[in-house]
Amino acid sequence: MSIKTKIAALALAALAVTGSIVSTTSQAEAKPLGWGVGVGLGIATAAVVGTAIAASNDPYYGYHRCGWTPRYNAFGQYVGSVRSCY
Numbered sequence: 001m002s003i004k005t006k007i008a009a010l011a012l013a014a015l016a017v018t019g020s021i022v023s024t025t026s027q028a029e030a031k032p033l034g035w036g037v038g039v040g041l042g043i044a045t046a047a048v049v050g051t052a053i054a055a056s057n058d059p060y061y062g063y064h065r066c067g068w069t070p071r072y073n074a075f076g077q078y079v080g081s082v083r084s085c086y
Contacts, residue, residue: 004055012048 066085
C-alpha cells in the first residue's frame with residue numbers, strides 16, 4: 001500500500017468520524033441548512049475523491065522498459081534502430 005493510498009484512507013476515515021460526531025452531538029432543529037454546509041461537504045468530498053484518484057494513478061516517473069526497435073522505410077528496407085521506451 002503506497003503512502004498516497006494510506007493518506008486517502010486516513011482522510012476518508014477522519015471524514016467519517018467527524019460526520020458521525022457532528023450528527024450525534026448537535027441538537028435536532030427544523031431550519032434550513034443554507035449554503036455553508038452544502039459547499040463545505042462538496043469541497044470535502046472533492047478533496048477525498050481527488051486524493052483517491054491521485055493515489056490510484058501510476059506516477060509518470062519510475063522504471064521504464066527501454067530497448068532497440070528496428071525501423072524500416074516504405075519499401076521494407078532496414079534503415080536502422082531507434083531506442084523506444086514503453
